[in-house]
Amino acid sequence: MIxxxxxxxVSASDKMILDGLNLTIKQGEFHVLMGPNxxxxxxxxxxxxxxxxxxxxxxxxxxxxxxxxxxxxxRIAKLGLFLQFQAPVEIDGVGFVNxxxxxxxxxxxxxxxxxxxxxxxxxxxxxxxxxKGVVGRSLNKGFSxxxxxxxxILQMALINPKLAILDEPDSGLDIxxxxxxxxxxxxxxxxxxxxxxxxxxxxxILSYMKPEFVHVISHGRIVKEGSLELIEHLEKSGxxxxxxxxx
Amino acid sequence: MEYAxxxxxxxxxxxxxxxxxxxxxxxxxxxxxxxxxxxxxxENMHDAENAANAAKYLWQxxxxxxxxxxxNGRLIGNTSSIVNEVNPASEPSFSDRKLYKNDEDKFAAFxxxxxxxxxxxxxxxxxxxxxxxxxxxxxLPAQVLVNAEDGSDLTLNEFYFSEGTGTAIIGVLxxxxxxxxxxxxxxxxxxxxxxxxxxxxIKGVSDRGSSISSNTIYAGGSFIRQRNMLDAQGLxxxxxxxxxxxxxxxxxxxxxxxxxxxxxDTHAQSAMKAVLMGGSMAYMKSLAKIKHGAKRSRSAIIxxxxxxxxxxxxxxxxxxxxxxxxxxxxxxxxxSPISQDDLFYLCTRGINENNARLSIALGFILETxxxxxxxxxxxxxxxxxxxxxxxxxFSLPGDMNSKDVWIADINGKDYDAQGGSDDDGI
Numbered sequence: 001m002i003x004x005x006x007x008x009x010v011s012a013s014d015k016m017i018l019d020g021l022n023l024t025i026k027q028g029e030f031h032v033l034m035g036p037n038x039x040x041x042x043x044x045x046x047x048x049x050x051x052x053x054x055x056x057x058x059x060x061x062x063x064x065x066x067x068x069x070x071x072x073x074x075r076i077a078k079l080g081l082f083l084q085f086q087a088p089v090e091i092d093g094v095g096f097v098n099x100x101x102x103x104x105x106x107x108x109x110x111x112x113x114x115x116x117x118x119x120x121x122x123x124x125x126x127x128x129x130x131x132k133g134v135v136g137r138s139l140n141k142g143f144s145x146x147x148x149x150x151x152x153i154l155q156m157a158l159i160n161p162k163l164a165i166l167d168e169p170d171s172g173l174d175i176x177x178x179x180x181x182x183x184x185x186x187x188x189x190x191x192x193x194x195x196x197x198x199x200x201x202x203x204x205i206l207s208y209m210k211p212e213f214v215h216v217i218s219h220g221r222i223v224k225e226g227s228l229e230l231i232e233h234l235e236k237s238g239x240x241x242x243x244x245x246x247x
Numbered sequence: 248m249e250y251a252x253x254x255x256x257x258x259x260x261x262x263x264x265x266x267x268x269x270x271x272x273x274x275x276x277x278x279x280x281x282x283x284x285x286x287x288x289x290e291n292m293h294d295a296e297n298a299a300n301a302a303k304y305l306w307q308x309x310x311x312x313x314x315x316x317x318x319n320g321r322l323i324g325n326t327s328s329i330v331n332e333v334n335p336a337s338e339p340s341f342s343d344r345k346l347y348k349n350d351e352d353k354f355a356a357f358x359x360x361x362x363x364x365x366x367x368x369x370x371x372x373x374x375x376x377x378x379x380x381x382x383x384x385x386x387l388p389a390q391v392l393v394n395a396e397d398g399s400d401l402t403l404n405e406f407y408f409s410e411g412t413g414t415a416i417i418g419v420l421x422x423x424x425x426x427x428x429x430x431x432x433x434x435x436x437x438x439x440x441x442x443x444x445x446x447x448x449i450k451g452v453s454d455r456g457s458s459i460s461s462n463t464i465y466a467g468g469s470f471i472r473q474r475n476m477l478d479a480q481g482l483x484x485x486x487x488x489x490x491x492x493x494x495x496x497x498x499x500x501x502x503x504x505x506x507x508x509x510x511x512d513t514h515a516q517s518a519m520k521a522v523l524m525g526g527s528m529a530y531m532k533s534l535a536k537i538k539h540g541a542k543r544s545r546s547a548i549i550x551x552x553x554x555x556x557x558x559x560x561x562x563x564x565x566x567x568x569x570x571x572x573x574x575x576x577x578x579x580x581x582x583s584p585i586s587q588d589d590l591f592y593l594c595t596r597g598i599n600e601n602n603a604r605l606s607i608a609l610g611f612i613l614e615t616x617x618x619x620x621x622x623x624x625x626x627x628x629x630x631x632x633x634x635x636x637x638x639x640x641f642s643l644p645g646d647m648n649s650k651d652v653w654i655a656d657i658n659g660k661d662y663d664a665q666g667g668s669d670d671d672g673i
Contacts (some may be wrong), residue, residue, distance in 0.1 A: 037274070052591070089589050093612070
């Protein structure tokens, strides 16, 4: 899969958030998107997945050369795109396991063998060192911050997308959990040759990962691109140099 | 009159009485002209056949034939040894029950005035009664008086059906009295076809260490008025009312639960949930009263509404009247449309919007359904709700092949000959 974002302009409530953003991610590539608060990172992730509260005023998003603008979110997911949410919603009464099964059956358009499905859930939950009780609860209901992030990565592992956008997979995690989550993301992506776009503020999680491409976003556009050295540079100097004080 | 007593009574009445006269409530009122129905079931063969279909349908769905069948307010089938028809006037509480003491008793007074059938259920051990309540276009109210004896455990499942349109009316007054350390679970499932009107009331008093739990699922009908009045009267007793209203198209629900903590260490809870669409409306009020002296008691009101569209409307009204300081009391009410963020989340996992809405609404409601202990009834209620949410109006299957069997039954032959179940099936 190739994801191409071309000159993307996105607004919400008449406020321009993405202002001509360009980004291309090819199959198996590992990209990192960094930037200060309010720079448009999460908006980009949601815009790719077709969030209805956003208005795309200009530009295009292409998957394998075809525009996905106007596609419903579930259709975009079925193309192989996955979004790990920064703050996953809690939904009362929707059982986590039932939800996972519905999701997989919907994406794969076939009924799953329950025994095999449960074995996968058990194996991936163990790899993520998830509390056994979590999978028996309602969707994200009463999960701690760390459990929510692990539950998102569990979904990524089961759904097996072609491209995963991970929105702050490290926030809310303690030091040990960051390592567990990072290792699992590495393993899942490597095993399935998945493309990754990791959105983060900090380089904590990246010390366990090996991104190939680093992009810095500021005021809704990519202002700097590079490799691992750029992360080290940002760690020392921050985002100040990318701020356009004339805006 | 002492000022304190006057104040207490005034406050209590203020909480209960005026709401029916409020502007807010006017939209929930409906006038009926009730004609004296004909009592001979042979004159109402269409209803009788439909009730027979309902009995067979229920048998298939919950794995047991109904033990008791009420048709248009009359008892026409009873295989249970713990259910007996009694003379209303011979009941010790008759004089008291027919008194029109306040607005809450309006229905009780109506039921006492017009009902021809009064059933007495005496539970002496672990018992279950499945009751089919069928209402045609000319039905009388019925009364079900439950006595749970010391240490007994009764599950009473009431299934409301009606195939009529327009003027079908069903009315049932459930009066539950528990002796010490007994348990009563009343599960009421409303499957009436659109057009039916149901008026039901549950009056329950729990004695020392006993509990009354009422779970009511409204998945049918066009107008439903329910009054629950549950009093945790004995030491360490418990009362609980869980009501779920599912309005698909223009339905009106008027549900009021009055909880009373009358003694020490008592628990009372009212949980109301509504999913409304297609211009449906729900008025859901809970009033929790904690009486003076009910120390260390707990009372909770939880009211939730989920609106599918702008045409639907809900009024959630929590009300508490607390006359004791050493208690824990809480109330919460919220209503909202389905969250766009919740939908988006499910859709990012490949679930289409319609199914995402269905999942959210089902999850919202099934939490309450899960409280029903009887697994077959629980599954029946869950399937009923799922069908209704996917747009299917409830209707009995037309090919139940029960006509001949039924006619034999209403001619006085043994209902059990059809394969009816025992009354103590747990």
